Amino acid sequence: MEGEGFVAASKVNIYEGRVTAFVICTCLIAASGGLLFGYDLGISGGVTSMEPFLNKFFPSVLEQQSKASQTENQYCKFDSQLLTLFTSSLYLAALVASFFASIVTRIFGRKISMLAGGVAFLIGSILNGVAMNIGVLIFGRLLLGVGVGFANQSVPVYLSEMAPASIRGALNIGFQMAITIGILAAGLINYGTAKIEGGWGWRLSLVLAVFPAVVMTAGSYLLPDTPNSILERGQPEKARQMLQKVRGTQHVDAEFQDLLDATEAAKKVDHPWTNILQPRYRPQLVLCILIPFFQQLTGINVVMFYAPVLFKTLGFGDDASLMSAVISGIVNVLATMVSIYSVDKFGRRVLFLEGGAQMFLFQIAIGTMIAVRFGVNGDGELSRWDANILLLFICAYVAAFAWSWGPLGWLVPSEICPLEIRSAGQGINVAINMIFTFIIGQVFLSMLCHMKFGLFFFFAGFVVIMTVFVYYFLPETKNVPIEEINQVWKQHWFWGKYILDEALIGLSRHDEGRDT
Numbered sequence: 001m002e003g004e005g006f007v008a009a010s011k012v013n014i015y016e017g018r019v020t021a022f023v024i025c026t027c028l029i030a031a032s033g034g035l036l037f038g039y040d041l042g043i044s045g046g047v048t049s050m051e052p053f054l055n056k057f058f059p060s061v062l063e064q065q066s067k068a069s070q071t072e073n074q075y076c077k078f079d080s081q082l083l084t085l086f087t088s089s090l091y092l093a094a095l096v097a098s099f100f101a102s103i104v105t106r107i108f109g110r111k112i113s114m115l116a117g118g119v120a121f122l123i124g125s126i127l128n129g130v131a132m133n134i135g136v137l138i139f140g141r142l143l144l145g146v147g148v149g150f151a152n153q154s155v156p157v158y159l160s161e162m163a164p165a166s167i168r169g170a171l172n173i174g175f176q177m178a179i180t181i182g183i184l185a186a187g188l189i190n191y192g193t194a195k196i197e198g199g200w201g202w203r204l205s206l207v208l209a210v211f212p213a214v215v216m217t218a219g220s221y222l223l224p225d226t227p228n229s230i231l232e233r234g235q236p237e238k239a240r241q242m243l244q245k246v247r248g249t250q251h252v253d254a255e256f257q258d259l260l261d262a263t264e265a266a267k268k269v270d271h272p273w274t275n276i277l278q279p280r281y282r283p284q285l286v287l288c289i290l291i292p293f294f295q296q297l298t299g300i301n302v303v304m305f306y307a308p309v310l311f312k313t314l315g316f317g318d319d320a321s322l323m324s325a326v327i328s329g330i331v332n333v334l335a336t337m338v339s340i341y342s343v344d345k346f347g348r349r350v351l352f353l354e355g356g357a358q359m360f361l362f363q364i365a366i367g368t369m370i371a372v373r374f375g376v377n378g379d380g381e382l383s384r385w386d387a388n389i390l391l392l393f394i395c396a397y398v399a400a401f402a403w404s405w406g407p408l409g410w411l412v413p414s415e416i417c418p419l420e421i422r423s424a425g426q427g428i429n430v431a432i433n434m435i436f437t438f439i440i441g442q443v444f445l446s447m448l449c450h451m452k453f454g455l456f457f458f459f460a461g462f463v464v465i466m467t468v469f470v471y472y473f474l475p476e477t478k479n480v481p482i483e484e485i486n487q488v489w490k491q492h493w494f495w496g497k498y499i500l501d502e503a504l505i506g507l508s509r510h511d512e513g514r515d516t
């Protein structure tokens, strides 16, 4: 069984048009939606390790920490359900919001959805910064979640629809790139604000989220909608003009015809939610569920949310903990660039497979090292030398994630669905991603307390499963025009049987040899 996941992309059309400055600019602005998500992912771990913050909102956690320092069980030092609820409440809100977002994205367009996300995030950040009690703090966080839900649902779809097929991967990864920049900015800001005298640094950390919110809100106000969405909402002339502008050529007949065909097919569907459950969409449904599930089961957010807490648990000092989080943040950004460069050249599968192998290797290394130094009782410490090696292992793991499951977790679901189920598919993707981000955020500290170093072996096991899954069940989608993606499914050894012949857009035109 050689290369089961591969299919030849030879039958799909290559449209006319070039990569215009217009498309690059619109995609850069849209990708800034990832900043919202990233900033939040990066900020909470640092804030929840700041004493004045804990003192104000979670005094019981502080008490527990000082008791734990006396009992020496490093694994359980930070285990508090209340504290993790603060971190993970956002993802619960985002989960609910993503369903509403997918309706808004389909009926009112991608742009309105992004705008709604920006505004909710803006209000949430202000509330967080001024919060005087835990109620306001959590309410603000729920609003941030609504913002993240809307942004994550609409931005990847927007990017994949705007982008020409040849660089769709790179442009879409702009979203994950913005996420990683947000995480890094948050790490640096926490590093600075933790040092502010007077104990109000955490407020600054939280309120600075208004910057990404303003970029996203103003940016999406200025952006045009995608030709696909304009057409879906019944304005063919406007859609054609937008397509000409985006592609920088008058000759967009072939692509426009594919869009028309896709819209026709989409019109036959009244309800994308029940529709996506039909057998003909089984491959997309399965992947829109499994990809985000697997992405979170890589265990990445253990490092992202709790890097400072994790490093502190392992005996790094306060400053060293925050600094280490910054270092892994820099690796995260740089490795995402590798993905931008290679995704349309080598394809999605190569990145998934290499990334999986590398993550597995380093998770085993991290688990083993912690096992050797802390054993099952959790009493032990790391020498300076050990700490540096551990940080190196963590960075190698983060890099592998950052050029594989990180960006591809958004790219692949946004490009594998035909128009009629694209919003629903992306809604499911975001919802599953959020549920598991929530669960991992919520249970990580107690998992660490109970499973100890075994936690890293647990995630390593999942990495094996997902890598084998990709090998057999994920077809290559690089350079395939988005509305012709069904042809890729049709040629797949396993999924092919689910795809109906009438769902193959662009094929007849290709057979007639008429590409423009």
Ligand SMILES: OC[C@H]1O[C@](O)(CO)[C@@H](O)[C@@H]1O
Residues within 6 Å of the ligand: 041, 176, 179, 180, 183, 295, 300, 301, 304, 332, 406, 407, 409, 437
């Ligand atoms: O860069 C790491 C981040 O990327 C995500 O997986 C989103 O794609 C987050 O869940 C994680 O914190």
